[in-house]
Amino acid sequence: QITLKESGPTLVKPTQTLTLTCTFSGFSLSTSGVGVGWIRQPPGKALKWLALIFWNEDKSYSPSLKSRLTITKDTSKNQVILTMTNMDPVDTATYYCAHRRVTMIRGLPGDYFEYWGQGTPVTVSS
Amino acid sequence: SSELTQDPAVSVALGQTVRITCQGDILRNSYASWYQQKPGQAPVLVIYGENNRPSGIPDRFSGSNSGNTASLTITGAQAEDEADYYCNSRDSSGNHFVFGTGTEVTVL
Numbered sequence: 001q002i003t004l005k006e007s008g009p010t011l012v013k014p015t016q017t018l019t020l021t022c023t024f025s026g027f028s029l030s031t032s033g034v035g036v037g038w039i040r041q042p043p044g045k046a047l048k049w050l051a052l053i054f055w056n057e058d059k060s061y062s063p064s065l066k067s068r069l070t071i072t073k074d075t076s077k078n079q080v081i082l083t084m085t086n087m088d089p090v091d092t093a094t095y096y097c098a099h100r101r102v103t104m105i106r107g108l109p110g111d112y113f114e115y116w117g118q119g120t121p122v123t124v125s126s
Numbered sequence: 127s128s129e130l131t132q133d134p135a136v137s138v139a140l141g142q143t144v145r146i147t148c149q150g151d152i153l154r155n156s157y158a159s160w161y162q163q164k165p166g167q168a169p170v171l172v173i174y175g176e177n178n179r180p181s182g183i184p185d186r187f188s189g190s191n192s193g194n195t196a197s198l199t200i201t202g203a204q205a206e207d208e209a210d211y212y213c214n215s216r217d218s219s220g221n222h223f224v225f226g227t228g229t230e231v232t233v234l
Contacts, residue, residue: 046227
């Protein structure tokens with residue numbers, strides 16, 4: 001059974017750095033093809049993909065937030081950590097981590113986030 | 127463009143069929159996945175790949191793809207299908223991911 005759970009502060013001040021941890025079980029992030037991503041959702045708004053780390057240490061970031069994001073993994077602890085610098089009130093959102101896999105169909109990729117954490121709310125306010 | 131556009135809201139009568147579309151040029155080079163999200167809950171994967179349902183997803187959910195459009199169809203909509211639905215795919219670079227703008231489905 002695959003589970004993921006996010007943890008971190010619920011309140012951060014503007015300009016501070018946010019650190020979120022995704023602790024997972026039921027799979028290994030050293031297995032080929034596996035990835036763990038971070039997605040956020042401001043209140044009443046759409047989902048937004050932030051970052052993803054792959055089994056082979058490759059990393060990918062949202063172009064609009066790349067300068068502020070860092071994603072790392074600790075395979076021994078089954079954890080993925082996301083840091084976001086220079087937090088602003090517009091970063092107030094629920095942050096989710098999710099398990100990513102991909103299927104290839106006639107040479108084209110079909111990625112999917114099959115398992116999600118429950119999400120952790122983060123408010124940015126002074 | 128690396129955007130995925132969805133209709134903001136659709137409604138469907140109980141037991142009828144509704145199709146939700148997701149449009150974007152990036153869908154010519156990758157398949158979309160679809161997520162259902164109910165208020166206060168995390169998203170749930172309902173369709174991935176060509177037309178695959180994860181275990182536990184009812185077979186009234188189906189997906190299709192044509193050109194720059196991916197579609198999610200609910201055949202025989204139930205009250206519990208009332209939710210927001212999001213598509214997701216890789217962007218034009220192939221290295222990033224994009225979520226659609228979301229569609230609110232109301233079951234009348």
